[in-house]
Amino acid sequence: QVQLVESGGGLVQPGGSLRLSCAASGSIFSIYAMGWYRQAPGKQRELVAAITSGGSTNYADSVKGRFTISRDNAKNTVYLQMNSLKPEDTAVYYCNALTGLDYWGQGTQVTVSS
Numbered sequence: 001q002v003q004l005v006e007s008g009g010g011l012v013q014p015g016g017s018l019r020l021s022c023a024a025s026g027s028i029f030s031i032y033a034m035g036w037y038r039q040a041p042g043k044q045r046e047l048v049a050a051i052t053s054g055g056s057t058n059y060a061d062s063v064k065g066r067f068t069i070s071r072d073n074a075k076n077t078v079y080l081q082m083n084s085l086k087p088e089d090t091a092v093y094y095c096n097a098l099t100g101l102d103y104w105g106q107g108t109q110v111t112v113s114s
Helices: none
Strands: 001-005 010-012 016-025 033-039 046-052 057-059 068-073 079-080 092-099 101-105 107-113
Touching: 001 092, 001 101, 016 033, 016 092, 016 107, 033 068, 033 079, 046 079, 057 068, 068 101
Parallel strands: 010 107
Antiparallel strands: 001 016, 016 079, 033 046, 033 092, 046 057, 068 079, 092 101, 092 107
16 A cells, blocks of 8 residues: 655746645555646546656656656655646646556645736
8 A cells, every 4th residue: 555645736826836745655665656647627637747766757748848757765755846837737736656556645736827
């Protein structure tokens, strides 16, 4: 079992920045990739960014150059630095961990609005 706790969401103006954190606990040795997904109202959940245990990263085209995923192994935490935020980035952001099973955090709301 893996437990994921997200933090860092909130309200920000267009062009602003936020950093999301996802702290993992439990059977973290079994995690081979972690990622951030988002789901806007009326839309399907989509992958935003992912990072493997080897450090490889992958980004959705819509966030490339603006978002950065990183991890701190000592803290068992994955981060999503979001810069140049746009209103279309508004969504609930979910942390995901892959072990052969999918684990999800509870989600954190990000709202980009003036």
